[in-house]
Amino acid sequence: MTHVERLPRERTYLMSPPEHFVVEYAINPWMDVSTPVDTELAVKQWEGLRETLVRLGHQVHVLAPETGLPDMVYAANGAFSVDGVVYGARFKYAQRIAEAAAHRRFYEQQGTWNFVAPVETNEGEGDFAYLPDALGGGVILAGHGFRTEVAAHSEAQEVLGRPVISLRLVDPRFYHLDVALASLDDRTIVYYPGAFSAASQAVLAQLFPDAVVADEEDALSFGLNLVSDGRHVVLNSEATALAAKLRQAGYVPVPVELTELKKGGGSVKCCIAELRP
Numbered sequence: 001m002t003h004v005e006r007l008p009r010e011r012t013y014l015m016s017p018p019e020h021f022v023v024e025y026a027i028n029p030w031m032d033v034s035t036p037v038d039t040e041l042a043v044k045q046w047e048g049l050r051e052t053l054v055r056l057g058h059q060v061h062v063l064a065p066e067t068g069l070p071d072m073v074y075a076a077n078g079a080f081s082v083d084g085v086v087y088g089a090r091f092k093y094a095q096r097i098a099e100a101a102a103h104r105r106f107y108e109q110q111g112t113w114n115f116v117a118p119v120e121t122n123e124g125e126g127d128f129a130y131l132p133d134a135l136g137g138g139v140i141l142a143g144h145g146f147r148t149e150v151a152a153h154s155e156a157q158e159v160l161g162r163p164v165i166s167l168r169l170v171d172p173r174f175y176h177l178d179v180a181l182a183s184l185d186d187r188t189i190v191y192y193p194g195a196f197s198a199a200s201q202a203v204l205a206q207l208f209p210d211a212v213v214a215d216e217e218d219a220l221s222f223g224l225n226l227v228s229d230g231r232h233v234v235l236n237s238e239a240t241a242l243a244a245k246l247r248q249a250g251y252v253p254v255p256v257e258l259t260e261l262k263k264g265g266g267s268v269k270c271c272i273a274e275l276r277p
């Protein structure tokens with residue numbers, strides 16, 4: 001057991017309730033249109049997640065869900081912000097394209113953000129993670145291979161003014177970065193190496209020798225799709241083995257049940273965009 005004291009930092013999040021959540025199309029290997037979805041249960045579980053974040057002392061903004069956009073609950077995909085600048089999303093699949101405008105309106109209505117519309121296809125925090133204090137400053141880790149185009153990585157670097165480390169995802173079950181890797185605090189990550197190309201695994205091992213390393217079972221239980229405030233790690237309740245590894249590393253796992261939203265191919269992190277003013 002690590003005896004480092006892990007200190008939490010208050011966060012601001014954006015979430016959108018799954019009032020219109022169904023699985024009527026399949027754009028990732030987890031989605032099966034023949035599996036029934038209990039929308040009411042999805043809303044109840046989502047509310048449990050929101051209440052958990054509030055109980056931990058975080059601020060949660062709510063983005064109104066829109067009919068015909070069942071995946072809008074996965075709010076992490078809508079944009080990526082760093083120090084007041086928002087790099088907007090441009091979704092790969094037609095079914096989700098309209099979500100980007102809803103997120104853009106949110107930032108514009110707040111009036112405090114510098115919103116930059118993207119040219120390149122990218123799915124927001126689904127494929128971008130931010131470490132404010134790693135490797136000498138703020139660093140962006142970025143995934144490509146299934147959704148976000150690699151050209152979006154250099155676009156994000158130009159827009160956000162932070163170095164972007166490009167990582168190639170190779171396993172379709174882990175089609176976004178945020179199901180394979182997460183930041184635990186300002187400089188520490190947890191990740192499943194098997195989701196990445198051999199070269200990207202080497203990059204991660206070189207840059208993050210202190211990372212918590214997850215295995216396939218942790219990733220398949222959507223454990224890596226987590227949100228951490230530096231101390232409390234909110235993660236899918238099915239990820240018990242990963243929770244034990246995180247506890248061992250000095251973090252406090254906070255399990256939440258999100259079985260319905262797993263049917264759309266997402267869990268905790270997918271439902272939460274972090275706002276970094």
Ligand SMILES: CN(C)C(=N)NCCC[C@H](N)C(=O)O
Nearest residue numbers: 028074126176264265266270
């Ligand atoms: C990394 N993940 C899982 C997310 N950030 N979002 C989940 C998106 C799920 C949606 N049905 C889709 O396939 O786009």
